[in-house]
Amino acid sequence: MDDTTLLMIPGPTTVPKRVLDAMSQPIINHRGAEYGEFLGETTAMMSEVFQTDNDSYLLTGSGTSAMETAVANIVEKGDKVINIVSGKFGERLQQLTEVFGGESIEITVPWGQAVDPAEVKRVVEENDDAKAVTLVHNESSTAVVNPIKEVGDIMKDYDTLFVVDTVSSLAGDTVKVDDFGLDICLTGSQKCIAAPPGMAAITIGDDAWNVIDNVDSPTYYLNLKKMKKSGDKVPPQTPYTPNVSMTYAMNEALSMVLEEGLDARIKRHHTGAEATRQAAKALGLELFAREGDYSNTLTAIKMPEGVTDDQLRGTMRNKYNIELAGGQDHLKGNIFRIGHMGITGLPELAATFTCLEMTLKEFGFDFDAGAGVAALEDVYLKNA
């Protein structure tokens, strides 16, 4: 670790030097064959990470641009859409539904909990004219993972599309687009893939294309029909000028994912998550999410009484150069969040919990010094 701030937030995450170096290569013509072939290689790796035989598309934009792409290309005025809302990003898919004229049927899930698949089945059954169900796999605002496999299994019995946001889970938790029956799946560059922010990806199944082809979408930059038309060229292109440097970064970051192996990488994320939870508990801290619903890429911890968000995260930042995330919306000040995604692992968690222990001591908390780190060690030894 060098003197740069340690990013322990749920994205953007620390970017490996290999990826940063890739990004500083000279720009090439985005309409030339060399770029086209490189793009094709990169989107093929993207599909491999999505675990799908479908084509994937890279978007020059952040995760939200992919969320808008997913919604804007299927929802028309008056369309019913079932939005599962269990946090800020679930809300965002609902807002997008409404922006594009859809009628949102909300499945409300308390923040900190995962959705119950039986509830999804009930609502889908009741609304068999709904065009889509939207679900955020890993709700980073609450550090909860939603059961996309179980919901996917239910959705296989209905014509309703299943749209899944895996921005903060893909390459860090299990996402099998084809096996799980995800009709549309989207992600971002700056979370578990560990590239810089600024690129997003989306993959579309045949049933979704049938819908998209019949929608006159009020979007141009994020138009999937245009992306497909350009992507189908040999070699593939993008409809508008892509971020060439970010394509280099994604190619390198996805290569690193596949070199590590998807299963190994996901196991590493699970270990880091379990270690973080045990370390927090060993310091007497309480987790925010309901037991069993814990995210595998970040952890939300209740702000302990006796210290404010400014004091805790401020000390971690100013004294120890470690950046933690706060709560969002009504959770602001009530929780703090530790991201353990991408290349973040034991060294970073060790530094984080050592400094968290020192910070808590400074504010008069009582626990055995080293208890958090001891819990980390225990989990890592068991999972070695």
Place this chain on the structure above:
Amino acid sequence: MDDTTLLMIPGPTTVPKRVLDAMSQPIINHRGAEYGEFLGETTAMMSEVFQTDNDSYLLTGSGTSAMETAVANIVEKGDKVINIVSGKFGERLQQLTEVFGGESIEITVPWGQAVDPAEVKRVVEENDDAKAVTLVHNESSTAVVNPIKEVGDIMKDYDTLFVVDTVSSLAGDTVKVDDFGLDICLTGSQKCIAAPPGMAAITIGDDAWNVIDNVDSPTYYLNLKKMKKSGDKVPPQTPYTPNVSMTYAMNEALSMVLEEGLDARIKRHHTGAEATRQAAKALGLELFAREGDYSNTLTAIKMPEGVTDDQLRGTMRNKYNIELAGGQDHLKGNIFRIGHMGITGLPELAATFTCLEMTLKEFGFDFDAGAGVAALEDVYLKNA
């Protein structure tokens, strides 16, 4: 020059090493004060380059995302919009107008010519209920510059907004947003600013905000009200995760623009353009654009009889590692285009014309060897 392909296309242009290096710095928290202050410094430079006192916003997207932002935030179903169409990018603003439900009133300008301001006055007068006039300053599909100052002077007498695309001109030709009365002005990162592609910028005047505030725009990712709300924070933020690396690149590239001086940089572009035109003529080639309407950032040259696009540009690419641009749409095969924007100058033009002479000789063209380069020298000596 190293062994990388020489990019003589109208964007993306060659990116200076300083900018590429800036981009490979570690990622910082996009919600932290450090990023916010850096963003504020960068958008302030952006406004300086736009020559405006208005705020500017950086978009994580390509130039087209800024075009969509400009249109989507002001046009509602049934709104009349006057689209000046003199090439592919003028057409794109018209398509965007229609995507967002606007009624396009087209001012058709033959490809290769600039719009006549008197014609704009006539049409604006006739349609005083039009919400906006859209104009592409530098139409890179035809290598023509449109008279934004003269049209701006006319527009000052009307309530109709003046929306100007300066994607391929800003920092390479004269754009004075406040003086010229441009209500909305947008640009891209990868042209005369010489950063990589993947970021765009937009600046909005008070009259435009009055319209935007009253439009219920069907856009989320490109929503200007959200950009303003986040941008007004101290320090400023972006509504969604920005491309942090591209913000580094833009900061460095804009610093280089301001170090060189906007006037000096524009004069350098004018000299490069004049040199290119004279060199082309000296080889017996014909320019595509009408005399007097020539772009200052790229030049379109008619494909001479006796050589195909594949032969000419293919030889330049495969034998000499120099990338030229072809024609778009119906101009495909009929013209080729040389970009002279960003940091591209005498060394690159010398290499390009030397190799172009050799290519033309190979296909049997007759001219004095060295005539093109001699013309370059002459223009550069006169403008030293």
